[in-house]
Amino acid sequence: MSVLIFIDHADSHIKKGSFEALTYGADVAKQSGIGAEGLLLGTVNDDLASLGKYGISKVQQVSDEGLNNFDAEVYAKAIEEAVKATGATIIIFSQNQTGKAVAPRVAAGLKAGLASGAITLPDTSNGFVVKKPVFSGKAFANVNISSAIKVISLSPNSYKVNTGEGTATVNQLNISIAAPSVKITAVHKVSGEVPLTEADIVVSGGRGLKGPENWGMIEDLAHTLHAATACSRPVSDSDWRPHHEHVGQTGIQIAPNLYIAIGISGAIQHLAGVNRSKTIVVINKDPEAPFFKAADYGIVGDAFEIVPRLTEEIKKLNNA
């Protein structure tokens, strides 16, 4: 019996969501009085022993070259083998793009119940219950997993990373890897940008910005805050911004620490993608814009005047 935490990586580095998953998994293990181990498929440039600081005692690694080409089927089979080899009973993923592809496969392969998008530690007082957002963040469900093996994917940005003392031992797992049937032929990444789903701060623009030529000030503000940029649906529908920036019920759902909405009216479908943000700031020239009802802070005024000023003030703070 142990907790096995999947460690996801891209471009030779472990992703932020994995640190959250490691902290969470270690806490789940502590709660049940069992051990916690990480599982890394492929190779990274990061030091694996130092992952002990998140509370795990061991990192299991399958350093097969083939695993640097992501194929959900190959990954799932490898994870299932690792679960059998380690005797893990609880498997944790970050519910990022990789987690969404792999966690359900692993769950089905092991006949394990899956709670996807969990935001709390399991409540084990009566079963094994985790809370997760449903109805696109308009509500939460408490989901009980009743199978012997349990799979949880942790919603990004919902569990605080904790570090302490400790190093992990690294163990090479000998698992044979199947040839992939999905071949990656190209990767299109906007370099230098903070990925939206990992960002602590998100600066988002709506139709109120009038056109793509006005996004310079949004990018300046985002840059000053080390934030990711996002947009409302009509903005990406009109190709002012790329599809992967569209947040909302039919776009990406995010839960950053800070969401700054500029020239966005706050339609219910937009709110559904951002309502779990910890702090929401709304800048809109219409005092009746529905977004103000969902906001923590707001400024009624013209974005074209306020946003550059805001960037200046934040620069002052950064330099203070």
Add this chain to the structure above:
Amino acid sequence: MKILVCISKTPDTTSKIAFKEGNTKFEENGVQWIINPYDEWYALVRAIELKEKDASAVLHLITVGGADCDPIIRKSLALGGDEAIRVNAESSDSFYIASQIAEVAKQGGYDLIFTGKETIDYNGSSIGGMVAELLNMPYVSLATKFELAGTTATIDREIEGGEEVCEVTLPVVVSCQKGVAEQRIPNMRGIMAARTKPLKVVEPAAVEALTNIVSFELPAPKAGVKLVAADNVAELVRLLHEEAKAI
């Protein structure tokens, strides 16, 4: 070529979300039901486009649910597709639903199975991956583009901060999102035709649900917005720094 599209029924995006029976059940009273947007706009439309290009293609739709899903599946058939299958069972457990779809798919011998990226009610993002695993098929999730040449599919899928392009030989399970196709509106001819298309109801296979929803909660209401004057942006920065500790 045989294509299967997984269709689910969800509350309209503007629905007020409420619960009953001590917060253990979703309050369906007054709720408008729609086809899950990802299933309708992207998965189904792309499948219809593939069928339009290949006259020999067969397109089946499947839903796992009670008789209350029939209007939704008829509406889906009005957009396109040859026949629909409803597995007569109700469950919110992804493994249960996926197992039912996989059972039907095993008998159907499909080359291509499309799902939506997620349901907008339970937000599992799980069914596609589970179906693929149960059928031992490759799975490409969060597709933003799908092209087919012979039996080779070229698919763009979302990754953190971008997209990657991949190639896979059929059969494959694909979860679809924005970019894969453009939303269509059913026309009168489609609606009339859908009335006579077969809708087969099959009984579920014996499968155990591995999860269950114990209760629901609504988010705590916001305390109310603190407004800052437009000429006092410095004050907003101070609040974000000192009070919210967000920057």
